[in-house]
Amino acid sequence: MADVFDRVKTIIIDRLDVEESKITMEASFKDDLEADSLDVVELVMELEDEFDLEIADEEAENINTVGDAVNYINSKQ
Amino acid sequence: MLKGKNALITGASRGIGRAIALELAKNGVNLVINYAGNEAKAQSVVEEVEQLGVKAFKVQADVANETEVKAMIKEAINEFGSLDILVNNAGITKDNLLMRMKEEEFDQVINTNLKGAFICTKAVTRQMMKQKAGRIINVASIVGVSGNPGQANYVAAKAGVIGLTKSTAKELASRNILVNAVAPGFIATDMTDVMTEEQRERTLAMIPLAALGKPEDVARVVRFLASEDANYITGQTIHIDGGMVM
Numbered sequence: 001m002a003d004v005f006d007r008v009k010t011i012i013i014d015r016l017d018v019e020e021s022k023i024t025m026e027a028s029f030k031d032d033l034e035a036d037s038l039d040v041v042e043l044v045m046e047l048e049d050e051f052d053l054e055i056a057d058e059e060a061e062n063i064n065t066v067g068d069a070v071n072y073i074n075s076k077q
Numbered sequence: 078m079l080k081g082k083n084a085l086i087t088g089a090s091r092g093i094g095r096a097i098a099l100e101l102a103k104n105g106v107n108l109v110i111n112y113a114g115n116e117a118k119a120q121s122v123v124e125e126v127e128q129l130g131v132k133a134f135k136v137q138a139d140v141a142n143e144t145e146v147k148a149m150i151k152e153a154i155n156e157f158g159s160l161d162i163l164v165n166n167a168g169i170t171k172d173n174l175l176m177r178m179k180e181e182e183f184d185q186v187i188n189t190n191l192k193g194a195f196i197c198t199k200a201v202t203r204q205m206m207k208q209k210a211g212r213i214i215n216v217a218s219i220v221g222v223s224g225n226p227g228q229a230n231y232v233a234a235k236a237g238v239i240g241l242t243k244s245t246a247k248e249l250a251s252r253n254i255l256v257n258a259v260a261p262g263f264i265a266t267d268m269t270d271v272m273t274e275e276q277r278e279r280t281l282a283m284i285p286l287a288a289l290g291k292p293e294d295v296a297r298v299v300r301f302l303a304s305e306d307a308n309y310i311t312g313q314t315i316h317i318d319g320g321m322v323m
Contacts, residue, residue: 038251042206 004051004077005070011046012066015039025067033066047073078304080105083157085150087111087140087197088167090118092266093216096292097164098133100300102126106162108133109153111140113167132157140167140193143200150200159208162303163201165194165238166216168231170268175229183230190234191241198245202254211254212303215242216295219262219318235260239314246312255311257302262318264290286319 009023018033029035029043044060047053051073055063063069084101088094090112098108099122108126110133112119119135126133136152138145153160168190171182194215205211220228221235239258246256263269263280269289272280281287295317301307302315316322 038248045203045206 004073005066007050008047008066008070008073011043011050015043015046023066025065025070027066028064029066030064043069051077078104078306079300081107082161082303083107083109083153083159084162084164084303085109085111085153085160085197085201086164086166087193088113089164090115090122090135092268093261093264093292093295094164094166095122096296097166097299098122098126099129100293100296101162101303102129102131102133104300104304105131106303107131107157109149109156110135111138111149111167113137113139139189140165140197141188143196146193146196146200150197150204154204160201160204161208161210162212162214163197164214164216164299164303165197167193168216168218168234170228170231172227172231174227178229183233186230187234187237190231191237194238194241198241198256202249205249205254206252209253211249211252212307213242213245213254213256214299214302215239215256215258216299217242217258217260217314219260219316219322222260222314222316223322242314243312250311255302255307257307257310257312258314259295259298259302260314260316260318260322261295262290262316262321264292264295264317266292284319284321288319290317290319 012023016033016035027033029040044055048055053076084106086094086098089098089110110119110122123133123135136149138149169186171186173182198213215238217238218235220232221239225232242256242258298315298317
């Protein structure tokens, strides 16, 4: 669990250039981490590469928070 | 300046697509030659551009079929390692008066000419976003701006391509992906060879430069839009029509 969260966190820091402390399971990409919609699309792409997953568009649309992403990835592994 | 870049051109076995392939190859661009049906012609384009010293291969795919397009893009990236330029050129006509146009004639033209551009654009965007660089050049048509009797389907598709160009340009500008269109007028290709002598004369009378264009006239503008010379141009539609529509 922690492992997935840490890997997701590393990607978010790299992509969105935000402080590590802001990245909690509850943090919303758009509201708390200052991502625009294209940033979220790119994040999802990177998560797909990192975890070797294919996230369908309909599922990607439900990924709004860091926790959504972590839980989704955990559910697929 | 374009040397070593990698491009995919849809509908590149003949006409304007073939001319674009030759023009880009002259400038050192490696090419994926997409074609729908004519394998022999596609192969001869591959051989011609290889003689200009670039790497090239052909892929058959229906641009309106997302599965085939995804496989083609994947092959291109596997082969070349990057994809810098997409030219959405594949197009068909099924001309008829509106009153006689069948629904399937409308759908087929929209599917290849408009939906095909959308599918190919979507499929390369992931790679271009990763690269933080890319050029997408859509081959629209001047009739998409002016309208043309007997071509409601084609004109609707080409006007759609111009709109697609603008939306895509706005969405992807922040990732340094530039999207532009060219709008050829009457260019001497198989598509215009079918005009009657009377149609040809009437057409020439509408063109201030009083001649049909050549596929190369279009290809050179595509090369410009793909190059660093066009770094500050996105969302535009450049008319290549001898001044027909201003």
